[in-house]
Amino acid sequence: MNWFSKFLTSTVGRKVVMSLTGLFLITFLLVHCSINSLMFLNDDGLFFNEAAHFMATNILIRTIEIFLFLFLIIHILQSVAITRQNMKARTISYSGTSATATSKWYSRSMGILGSLILIFLVIHLKDFFIPSRFTDHLGLDNNGTPDMYAEVKAAFENPAYAMIYIFSMIVLAYHLLHGFQSAFRSLGIYHKKYTPVIEFLGVAFSILVPAVFAAMPVYFLLKK
């Protein structure tokens, strides 16, 4: 398996790992976003609580969750390795660069954007993931399901918290704007017919998914 480890540590292979783990995280976002959008149903979160309870208890979901964390950690570690390697390739920088003329700022700032998302993720996991998995302290809704809806509602009714959340979603949007289409390029997928489709889907995904997430704090603030 020497060839495989060599593949994984080559400049091309490292990006393949970033790409595959990134695409997995993208599918996760889609699932997460779909379930969260149930909160917009005007049923005091009954349906949402049921879905959240299913996601927190189903054995298949919990198994995939292990891979989700694993891939997330690989995505982070690999990005650190790539950044270090790329920084080593130019230790003396230019006096004045006009990189703005030739590439998008967010394509050059994936490390910073990713780090901001990581900070957000720590807050997010502490406030929502852990309560959803260890539900003892949660109240029950009218159907007797742990009331995650109330937990989310309480958090988002705090304007400062809502602002952090909305800002993080803007950061996520830019990370996706580059990451989505870049993932396909790193896998060598490029075709005159299909690349424009991938790019369109990438832009649509990068705007819609973070917009749905960001709509939640706005929704609860307005409802308050």
Place this chain on the structure above:
Amino acid sequence: MKLTLKIWRQKNKSDKGGFETYQLNNVDTHASFLEMMDVLNEQLIEENKIPVAFDHDCREGICGACSMVINGRPHGPLKGTTTCQLHMRHFNDGETVTIEPFRANAFPVLKDLVVDRTSFERIQQAGGYVSIGTGSAPEANNIPVNKNDSDKAFDAAACIGCGACVAACKNGSAMLFVGAKVSQYALLPQGHPERNERVLNMVAVMDEEGFGGCTNTGACEAECPKEISVANIMRLNREYISAKFAVEKE
């Protein structure tokens, strides 16, 4: 026109180097950038100073020898143009122009604006060729080649190996160059017998030489004087991934 030039001066490889400022008072707007450099050097020689070292050869935009980062842009601000084909009419009277060497650890500065680009040659030696016995020219139509593929191969082969892609890339990545060199053979039947070994060996040397990896910012394509497409990087990825998994050798 009058120009203020801020030029990187470095005695040798181990010298720390730094910027020096020069004034040129009578620059012809029709002069090429390198001709302007020649005028500066004549002035420096007359003043008993050491002229600025810079690479140049054909001055027709085809050899890939000239380099320089002009106002932060490899080969200057014009699209699809080498430094030698850049003319002074694209600058303003009284402007300060900053001139630096290509920056990448795989391109160490030898003197002033001259960098050592032999790392590109070592990548080429690892597989940028087809092993065929030379003899008289073979019959052109013996091997049919799809027109679309031959066009793409030709576009990739337009790469002059100047290194602007490396200079432009925030990661100092050589993947546009290697992508072009791999593509020009991968697209043609003549390149197929050595297809897998070629990409594996060239990427291995590229990594050994200390070039960074591609993060798909697209700066290389934007700065390439021959406008080589980033599609060649995707083809390099594709070739490398399939070769890694296909070949039986470890």
